[in-house]
Amino acid sequence: MTLALAIGPEYYLALSAALFVIGAIGLLVRRNPLIMFMCIELMLNAANLAFIAFGKSMGDLGGQVSVLFVLVVAAAEVVIGLAIVVAVMRRRPKASIDEISVLRG
């Protein structure tokens, strides 16, 4: 039955929304800063999937180019974030993410 099913962009958008919501829930629920970063990666991947699905349906290459930019931004964000986590953990081991509210502006 599924063989005859045509997969349109709405399937990919639904999957992208599900992935984004799972990432957002993880970001709100988990307290480990590393896992929170992973959840941010999940949300960025959901955005990438939506970009490419729209680009395919519109026949425009701009979606794929945007995904390249999102990849670069995600890599830079992970590098800076992990450097901050390592710096904080080196100074203050066993700190929970809630206790690092000093970074709050």
Place this chain on the structure above:
Amino acid sequence: MEAVTFFIAAGVVLAGACGVVLLKNPVHAALSLVGTLFGVAIHFINLEAYFLAAVQVIVYAGAIVILFLFVIMLLGVDSAEKIRTEPIIGQRHLAILALVAFLVAGALIGVASSGEITGVPPQEATSSPSEGGLAIDQITQDSDGTTIAPEENIRQIGRSLFSTRYVFALEITALLLTIAVVGAVVLARRPKIEFETIPEQEMSLFLQVDRPDQLSENQEEILNAEEPDAGLPTDPPDSEAVNE
């Protein structure tokens, strides 16, 4: 065939995402993240974005997850989470609300699935390629095939990336990467004169001092004591070099 691939890869993606959120061990969560990223790469191939599928596997699964694993191993995996504290008021309720909102949105999509989600029909979008950007279907229709070759995809992306439409964003991105590298080096560098490490017991006095109703008994003890205990229970081993 596309449907079968889609549903298998969607299962992989969702299972990996749930694994990232639910698994206790950060190493297991990172491995689940690899599964999710591979599933998304399969979707990219399904959507004829061949180059980005390769980039997804190389950059995400090859570089970013390895970076995560390095940091996990560096910090240790024994950091137990305290699930009780709730810094943002009502954030768990917000998470439940997000889940409910997603279910409602899914029901709405199911109801409205007969209509169109995307506004512009594909024929009109492809007939007007904007300046610099190349439409995918141009070459597809030239070769009279339904799919474009992977090397053609790479060539198109490269040409489009350096066109007048995206080249400014590309240069900004290069600048961003440079700033990220410099920032990471500055953050990870060990300063010459290090501040004295604050002991954890005294540190707990500074934390959440704006919400005194949440002071634990241990913290109240320390507050009521005449002179706080000067012991350094969690002194890292490298602080002796600083004290000399």
